[in-house]
Amino acid sequence: MSTTSSPDSGAGVPLTRRQRRALERAQEMAQQNQQDAHTENLPAISQPAEEARFTGSRLTGATASSAVEPQAHWQINVPSPQGLPPQRTVDNGPPPMRPRTGGDQSRYHRVAYPNDPQGDYDEPEHQGGGVDESDESQARPRRALGGPLGRMPRGPLAVALVGVVILAMILVPLAVNKLISGRNGSGDSTVAQSTVLDGSAPLNQLLTISGRIGSGSAPSIALNNEASLSAPSDVLTDVVETGQGRAVSEGSPVILQVSQFSGLDGRNTTGSADGYKLWQGMLGPAVGDYINAAVSGQREGTRIVLREPADEQDGSRTTKITIVDLLPTTATGEAKEPAPGAPTVSEGTDGSITVSSAGLPAPTRASTSVLIKGTGPQIGPQNKLIARTTMVSWATGQPLEESTFGYQTPPKQLDMSNALVGVSQNLVDITVGSRVVLSLPAEQAQGNEPVVVVIDVLAIDSAKSSGSSEGKTGGTPAAAPQASASPRPTTQDQS
Incomplete structure (x- = not known):
């Protein structure tokens, strides 16, 4: 076994720090190779030792018999443990490579890098036993970008x-x-x-109203600029559409369609499926103080809007908007010629009517004559109606029940599902606002004689629980929305 030689003392060149590090690494590799040889129990191979000679920064292979070059060159003799191949020359680059145990040992060597926990890397060996300086960067493994931070997650x-x-x-x-x-x-x-509007401002600056009076559906409102309304200082009344019908006053029969809305977003808050409630009866305190005062003196066919301060469920204070439509209490629409052979009907100054069938043959089947054609919705077989009715004997002309015609007489509720057979069959598809004359044989009336029935269809009441519903007698008024304040009426025509 050869021993490690120091640089030629005759050269007079002291070792640099780089040369000392290279010498220390060569000695450490020699010791490591010797330990590996004992551990792996490899067979001994007798080969001559190889000297490592440095020329500048390049490594070149040299034999043991090469002379030490003066000054510019120095060499290190690294002992080759018995049974191992000769060691490669080393500079301050990567440590020397050891041959693989098996395979082509002349082409690839294993090189270990300092402080590298990943182990050894394979590196091709150049001819001549040295590592070219230009290939030194290829001999070192490239670190992944995520290496310093740990392995990047995948999947x-x-x-x-x-x-x-x-x-x-x-x-x-x-x-x-x-x-x-x-x-x-x-x-x-x-x-x-910033879009809260003053609830006391003129009505046409706050909202618009859609929906025709007497259409059989609730009106709707749209707040201007999608704003909300603050609470007004008092109850305000605006007449937005003026009717042409009979003027009403306290104690007069009225039919009111009432809808209520929130001033926060314009939603309907009436609490019924159709968005409105019908009130029929005599105008007075029973309808509510503020509605009573607002409607008194107005004509049938008028639309009134009331605004009053209100507290919402969330604690906010806003405007409650109430729209009241004053519906006609007599038939309104286009007058029609009576059908041939139909009884005659005449109307008095007080709104009462007289029916005459004198000289006409008694009916053997039901017939219908439309005297006034209304413009409202059509009647269905299960509807509840608000109507004026009278029924007289065909033979004598005497009334067979109390008439509800007359300006001072309130209309009544008529249930189509509980009316006379001739009435329920012949009123289907008649429009609201119409006046019809029905000629009915005995079997389609009360069963004992032919009759004449005159009906003014005034409204369809879809609320099942509003008042009583009887086929031949009057009903009780339905409850209307109430208010908590007295009104201060103002008049504004928005039509």
Whole structure:
């Protein structure tokens, strides 16, 4: 076994720090190779030792018999343990490579890098036993970008991390916006707060109303600029459409269609499926003080809007909007010629009617004559109606029940499902507002004689629980929405 020789003392060149490090690494590799040889129990191979000679910064192979070059060159003799191949020359680059145990040992060597926990790397060996300086960068392994930070996640974990990042990008701005809006006080945006209109302003500056009077459906409102209304200082009354019918006063029979709306968003708050309630009866305190005062003196066919301060369920204070349609209490529409052979009907100055069938043959089957054609919705077989009715004997002309015609007589409710057979069959598809004359044989009337029935169809009441419903007698008034304040009427025509 050869021993490690020091640089030629005759050269007079002291060792540099780089040369000392290279010498120490060569000695450590020699010791490591010797330990590996004992551990792996490899067979001994007798080969001559190889000297490592440095020429500048390049490594070249040299034999043991080479002379030490003066000054510019120095060499290190590294002992070759018994049974191992000769060692390669080393500079301050990567440590020497050991041959693989098997395979082509002349082409690839294993090289170990300092402080590298990943182990050895394969590196091709250049001819001549040395490592070219230009290939030194290829001999070192490239570190991955994520190496210093740890192994980058892949597969489902990577997808989950991307999802978390996207979710955070969405939720964080929302949370910040909510926090900022919460600091404003009420939690509402400043835009919504800036669109609150004064509930006492002129009505046409606050809202628009849609829906025809007597159409059989509830009107609707739209707040201007999608704003909300503050509470007015008092109850305000606006006449937005003036009717041409009979003028009413306290104690007069009326039919009122009432709908209520919120001043926050214009939604219907009446509490019925159809969005309105019908009230029939004599005008007075029973209908509510503010409605009574607003309707008194108006004509049938008029639409009135009332505004009053109200408290919402959330504690906010706004305007309650009430729309009252004063429906006609007699037939209104286009007058028609009576059908041939139909009884004659005449109307008195007080609104009462007289029916005569004198000289006409008794009917053997039911017939219908339309005297006034209304413009409202059609009647269905199960509807409940508000109507004026009278029934007289065909032979004598005497009334067979109390008539509900007359300006001072309230109309009654008529249930199509509980009316006379001739009435329920012949009123189907007749429009609201019409006046019809029915000639009925005995079997379609009360069963004992032919009759004449005159009906003014005034409204369809879809509320099943509003008042009583009888086929031949009057009903009780239905309850109307109430108010808590007395009105201060004003008049404004919005039509």
